[in-house]
Amino acid sequence: MEVKYVVKLSAAEYARLHALLRAGKAAATTQAHARILLKADQADSGPGWPDAKIAEAVDVGLSTVHRVRQAFVEEGLEAALQRQRPTGRQYRKLDGAQEARLVALACSPPPEGRDRWTLKLLADRLVALDVVGAISPECVRTTLKKTTSSRGASSSG
Secondary structure (H helix, E strand, O other), X not given: OOOOOOEOOOHHHHHHHHHHHHHOOOOHHXXXXXXXXXXXXXXXXXXXXXXXXXXXXXXXXHHHHHHHHHHHHHHOHHHHHOOOOOOOOOOOOOOHHHHHHHHHHHHOOOOXXXXXXXXXXXXXXXXXXXXXXXXXXXXXXXXXXXXXXXXOOOOOO
């Protein structure tokens, strides 16, 4: 099988990787990525191991070897040494002031003709009051679930 991303280390890159491993102070993933690059090196003096052999020697998955090779070829040595950032991060939809407005609204009397606030009513009212541009009832639910206040409890904390 032909390797799509061919790693050819320069003398400076080779020296840097060896120094990084000798020092032993880098993160474990950084050291593993350095070992992968050294074993994948297909320059004149490099071993040029296949991915399966590298994965077994460094004790990582084949996909890790592939990603490190790809990062080195496309983005350079620094990108290949660093861990990938998680992509599934969920960012907050409401800031503190907006959350406070939501809680205050939920604790206020419901609209005329209603017995209580619904999540959809709260979401629509936040948009109508220009607190947010758009918000889902699920976001309202998760935000209210985080709060410790309860209108029916004798203690709110």
